[in-house]
Amino acid sequence: MKALIIGATGATGKDLVHQLLQDPDFKEVHVFVRKPLKVENEKLKVHLVDFEKPEEWKNLVKGDVAFSSLGTTLKVAGSKDAQRKIDVDYNAQFAKSAKENNVEDFILVSAYGADRNSNMFYSKLKGELEEKIKELHFNQLTIFQPGMLERKSSDRFAEVAGAKVIIFLNKFGLLKSQKPLPTNILAKAMVNASKIKSKGYSKIKLGNIFSFAEKHN
Template identity: 30%
Template sequence: MKKTALILGASGLTGSYVLQKLIADERYDTIKLISRSKLKDQPAKVSQFIGDLLDLEQFKTDFIADEVYCCIGTTKSKTPDKTLYKKIDYGIPVSASKLAKINGIETFLVISSIGADKNSTTFYTKTKGEMEQDVLKQNIKNTYVLRPSLIGGQRHEKRTLEHMGLKFFKVIQPLLIGPLKKYRIVKAETIATAMIHLANSNQQQTNIINSEDIQQLGNNN
């Protein structure tokens, strides 16, 4: 029996790779996108639901799938207002996990970040840690929290500071060995491949997937 996947953030870097791969994957006959604006030129297996992601309750009746891929995220430079930042990076994934639980979805995958820690004194890593904690509280049967390092790939929007950081890390990549290996850049496509592999691994579990493991899963599948 073929499956239905639901993607939040399909217009973003990693989410767009998840979408491309699921379209090509014969295990799926329906892909639902929940987003602020419509993506053009999508095949018949893609259904789009347009609205405000900060109010996911409006999508409750359509929030039905076998798997949820939550690829939502913003940056300090893109969203300098901390209140709005938290509504996006914390609020959307947590609301999505609650809807998934209510609607009986058994597989939920969400992208977090390396260094996520609810006890952190840094707002951004603390926000990610709090998001993880409250997603895991939903006790969805198969929950995968992915914590990539810097995400590499060609973005549509300009992110100057992130671009500079990526250039720096590309230069020092060969030096990131041993315990520093976890800081290596992870390609967005690698993350997408890892997510789809995990969703189809038939392992009933809750897992934190660290950056090195994302690399391994994404490069070997």
């Protein structure tokens, strides 16, 4: 299979790229990034792109399955408009290009609580993105809605602190359904989803992602 990825430089994206490169079912892994990856592999094809100019790269979005783990935070983006551009616009354009090039399978990392009618800005963005991609009617669409992610060497203080609190409570049997999700487990679930050939739309939430990653090995 030929994989197409945006968000390859993020924590989940890095794990996803690593796993796809190790998977014999994937012969080519194409990533669309703004800066070079520190990875070398004969299966890896790196496309340096300007996401503001999709007309320059949209014809390259051709393959068997497209993955998106692209996203940012308000702090990193600097403004709500900038975050919307990354979390919604860039993702939607990538998905639209994939659909126009007859990619049948699209796999998206969204977030728990995604709802375009939410009063929470982040949840609203993710909900808007989900709706935009559903409207494209891929042959197969899988949306993962993880809660708190456990990233390697994360510099997100609130996320790290929150994860420590939940892990501590988990030891006492509390908030088990909300335990932090390691990005390599999420990546494994995404790879597994790409190998299930069916039609329609699936949404996989929170704790179900752990079992999904295990059951389909």
